Amino acid sequence: MSTLGKTIFLFLFIFASCSKKPKLQTSIEDIGLIPIPVSVDSQPGTFEILESTPIYVNGDDELVKVANYFSETIHIISDFHLEIASSSEEIKSGVLFKISSEIKNEEGYKITASENLITLEAKDAEGAFRGVQTLLQLLSVQENAGGIRLGIPAVKIEDYPQYAYRGSMLDVSRHFFSVDEVKRYIDLMASYKLNVLHLHLTDDQGWRIEIKSWPKLTEIGGSTEVDGGDGGFYTQEQYKDIVNYAAARYITIIPEIDMPGHTNAALASYPELNCDGNAPELYTGTEVGFSSLCIDKEITYKFVEDVIKELVEITPGPYIHIGGDESHSTELEDYIPFVTRVQDMVYKYGKTPIGWDEIRHAKLKKASIVQFWANKENAKAAVKQGVKVLMSPSARSYMDMKYDSITPLGLQWAGLINVKKAYNWNPATLVDSISKKDIIGVEAPLWAETIETMEDIEYMTFPRLLGYAEISWSPDSLRNWETYKLRLAKQYKDLKLKNVNLYESKMVPWEKGIKDSLE
Ligand code: TNX
Numbered sequence: 001m002s003t004l005g006k007t008i009f010l011f012l013f014i015f016a017s018c019s020k021k022p023k024l025q026t027s028i029e030d031i032g033l034i035p036i037p038v039s040v041d042s043q044p045g046t047f048e049i050l051e052s053t054p055i056y057v058n059g060d061d062e063l064v065k066v067a068n069y070f071s072e073t074i075h076i077i078s079d080f081h082l083e084i085a086s087s088s089e090e091i092k093s094g095v096l097f098k099i100s101s102e103i104k105n106e107e108g109y110k111i112t113a114s115e116n117l118i119t120l121e122a123k124d125a126e127g128a129f130r131g132v133q134t135l136l137q138l139l140s141v142q143e144n145a146g147g148i149r150l151g152i153p154a155v156k157i158e159d160y161p162q163y164a165y166r167g168s169m170l171d172v173s174r175h176f177f178s179v180d181e182v183k184r185y186i187d188l189m190a191s192y193k194l195n196v197l198h199l200h201l202t203d204d205q206g207w208r209i210e211i212k213s214w215p216k217l218t219e220i221g222g223s224t225e226v227d228g229g230d231g232g233f234y235t236q237e238q239y240k241d242i243v244n245y246a247a248a249r250y251i252t253i254i255p256e257i258d259m260p261g262h263t264n265a266a267l268a269s270y271p272e273l274n275c276d277g278n279a280p281e282l283y284t285g286t287e288v289g290f291s292s293l294c295i296d297k298e299i300t301y302k303f304v305e306d307v308i309k310e311l312v313e314i315t316p317g318p319y320i321h322i323g324g325d326e327s328h329s330t331e332l333e334d335y336i337p338f339v340t341r342v343q344d345m346v347y348k349y350g351k352t353p354i355g356w357d358e359i360r361h362a363k364l365k366k367a368s369i370v371q372f373w374a375n376k377e378n379a380k381a382a383v384k385q386g387v388k389v390l391m392s393p394s395a396r397s398y399m400d401m402k403y404d405s406i407t408p409l410g411l412q413w414a415g416l417i418n419v420k421k422a423y424n425w426n427p428a429t430l431v432d433s434i435s436k437k438d439i440i441g442v443e444a445p446l447w448a449e450t451i452e453t454m455e456d457i458e459y460m461t462f463p464r465l466l467g468y469a470e471i472s473w474s475p476d477s478l479r480n481w482e483t484y485k486l487r488l489a490k491q492y493k494d495l496k497l498k499n500v501n502l503y504e505s506k507m508v509p510w511e512k513g514i515k516d517s518l519e
Contacts, residue, residue, distance in 0.1 A: 024048045026140040026151040032487025033137050034466045035193060035473035043154035045115040049095075049139075051080045056087040059099035062125035065248070067097045070132045077141055078148045093117050097128055105160030107195075111135065114154050126250045127160075130193050134159065137191075137494070163427070165390060165441025166472035167196030167254075168399075168465060170457070171448040173203035173265070174286070175225050176232035181454045183245050188462075188500065190249040192469035197246055198254040198321060198443060201234075204264035204283045204291055208233045209255065213306045214270065220282070221265035226449055228284045236314050243316065254354065255311055258323030259304065260330050260338050264291040272299055286449045289328030295338050305345050312349040319369070320346045325356035336362045343368060360385065369440055373398075374414075376431050383433070388440040391427040397468060399460050400447040403503060409450045409460060419488075419505040423467035424481050442472040458501040463488055463508070485509065 028042045057067045064084065071082040082095075093116040100121040103110060109122040109131030120135065122128035134157060142149045168189055170177060177185075186197060201209045207221030210233060222233035234242070243253045263273075264283045271279040275294040283291075293300045311320060322342050327335050339355065339362035346353040347365065354369040357378035363385070364370070370382035371390040379389050391397070394414035401417040402410040428436040444465060451457055466488060470479060485508050492510045495502050504510060 021146065021149075024142065024149050024151040026142075026153045028138075028153045028155055030140070030490065031138055031153070032490030033134065034484075034487055034491060035470035036478050036484075036487065037134065037157045037159035038475060038478075039156075039158045041156040043114065043156065045154040046151045047113050047115055047118055047154065049074065049078075049080065049082070049150040049152065051082075053080075053082055054094040055082050055084045056091050056094055056096045057084060057098075058086070058088050059097060059128075060125070063097055063099060063122075063128055066125050066128045066132060069129070069248075070095075070097075070135065073132075073136060074150070077139070078150055080150070091117065091119075096120070098122075099124060099128075103127060103160075106164065107193075108158075108160035109134075110159070111138075111155065111157040113138075113152050113156075118152060129190075129250045130161075131159070133191055133193055161193065161473045162436075162475060163439065163441035163472045165196055165443070166194045166469060167198055167390075167441065167443035168194060168461070168468070169198035169200055169256075169392075169443055169445035171200040171203070171400075171446060171451075172208050173200055173206045173225075173258075174448040175229070175452050176206060176208060176222075177448075177454070177457070178232070179234065179238050179242060181457070182242050184454060185457060185461075186242075186246050186249060186251055188458075188498065189465070189469075190251060191498075192466055193473050194465075194469050195250060196252050196254060196441075196443065198256060198445070199242075200256045200258065200321075200445075200447075202257050202259075202265060202323075203262045204288070205285075206231045206233075207265040207269065209239060209311070210235045211307050211310050212236070213310065214303065216269040217266055219269070221269040224282050224284055226284055226286055229452075236310070240314050243314065247316065252317040252319075253315070254317060254319045254321050255315055256321030256323055257304075257307055257311065258321075258325065259342065260293040260295060260335065261289060261291055261325070261327035262323060263293050266293070266303075267291055270303070273297070273303060289326045292327060292329040293338070295330060295334040301341060301345075304342055308342075308345050308349055312351055315351065318352050319354050320349075320351045321354045321371075322346065322359070323356060324359040325373070327358065332361060354390065357382065360387075371443065372431070373445075379431050380433055383438045389434060389438055390440050390443055391430065392443045392445055393425075393430060396422060396425050396430075397442065397444040398447070399444050399464055400449070400451065403505065407503075409456055411447070411449065417464070419463055419467065419503075419507050420481055420485075422464040423471065423479075423484055425471070426476055426479075427471065428476070442468055444468040455501040459503050462495060462500050462502045463491070463505065466491065 026046045095118045098121045103123040109127040112119045120131045138152045207217040218233040225231040360378045360382040372379035489509045489511045
């Protein structure tokens with residue numbers, strides 16, 4: 001070889017060895033999946049996602065949307081643009097999204113990841129969306145001078161949920177939260193496979209949803225909030241925007257109109273809804289149980305029916321929540337016929353009613369749902385009527401309860417709920433004589449008497465929300481506080497990347513160190 005030839009050879013050799021990246025290594029041991037999947041079988045090797053990694057879709061348009069969501073999320077993390085192509089052929093390398101009739105469970109999915117190929121199979125697009133959340137949690141992002149590298153450890157995962165209803169509730173009445181804030185909460189919920197957001201749209205302190213046939217509800221009733229702030233409300237267009245945003249993440253919005261109590265905002269807006277014909281003042285305090293719709297006036301039922309009718313038009317989901325809690329100013333003999341009549345109206349417009357556990361006093365139709373929050377006798381009586389229960393035990397799942405005595409936000413009437421207490425319970429054994437078959441699922445509410453900002457929402461819900469997600473998704477046999485807290489600790493980096501205002505409980509050994517060098 002000539003000297004020039006040798007020089008070129010040497011140059012190429014050095015260039016090649018410098019540009020050759022070390023093999024990317026990731027380990028499932030470093031990842032704390034929440035909720036824990038039904039089965040995880042770790043394999044050797046790592047799949048590296050590159051700018052050139054193709055995504056193939058073998059399924060319908062809905063599945064393409066889920067693949068797009070995956071690709072867009074990868075783009076946000078890494079700037080990579082992963083191309084999506086449809087394919088019914090056998091694929092040897094890349095990421096394949098596929099509908100599979102072998103997967104029988106609702107929302108079920110299966111991930112098979114090797115060094116060359118990731119296959120995400122699901123019963124339908126909804127199952128694939130849940131599986132994408134697992135893929136995103138499996139993703140390790142390693143950053144060094146050479147740029148960002150993305151790896152997914154080789155693994156086989158099979159997964160499906162224990163409960164069909166895995167929810168959270170935001171009280172937008174006591175303090176109002178904007179459309180963007182609700183959307184951010186929806187995104188955070190989606191990461192942990194939650195699938196229902198219940199919006200507590202009305203209460204004594206504020207009416208937050210536009211009702212075109214009763215415009216003063218929002219004009220007057222939406223004009224303030226706890227402590228006298230400006231309040232606010234969603235126009236029907238804004239509300240539909242929230243509903244669609246949630247639907248794209250396979251989350252159902254359940255609207256609540258709380259009645260016959262918790263209605264001061266409506267009573268202040270329309271004098272004719274009051275038994276004495278006089279509108280009370282708007283209310284900005286935090287007492288409960290002082291207001292009631294006028295049970296004996298026919299206009300009350302015209303009002304309720306108009307509201308339900310308009311609400312149904314903007315609600316694609318199956319449920320309307322009719323409240324029914326703490327109606328201390330309504331005699332039981334009035335409460336029962338009221339709830340019965342409102343229940344019928346909801347069915348008349350093609351929806352299924354949900355109500356807080358007191359509604360069990362009325363004769364319920366079998367499909368109606370009772371949301372247990374305080375009174376075990378109410379929950380048992382509901383089950384005796386043959387209806388299903390939604391588990392929101394205040395002493396375990398109320399995210400407005402303080403973590404400990406020095407938590408700056410929140411209440412403590414149902415006790416303090418630290419991260420362990422929030423996690424360490426089983427919906428199927430909490431109330432004797434109520435078992436899994438009687439339970440539709442779990443919902444963790446955030447009441448907002450003391451919650452004013454998105455940062456406040458995040459502080460009270462993170463990390464407890466991840467625990468409720470696991471309780472409702474994962475098999476009880478896999479749930480254990482000691483191993484859960486280690487998985488939760490590994491979520492630290494992801495929560496920080498998402499800018500979540502996390503409550504850093506001392507019960508959790510948060511993994512704050514940067515563990516992603518390429519050695
Ligand atoms: C009880 S829970 C309420 C709410 C309060 C909450 C505060 C329920 C059905 N009613 O009106 O906001 O306590 O924790």
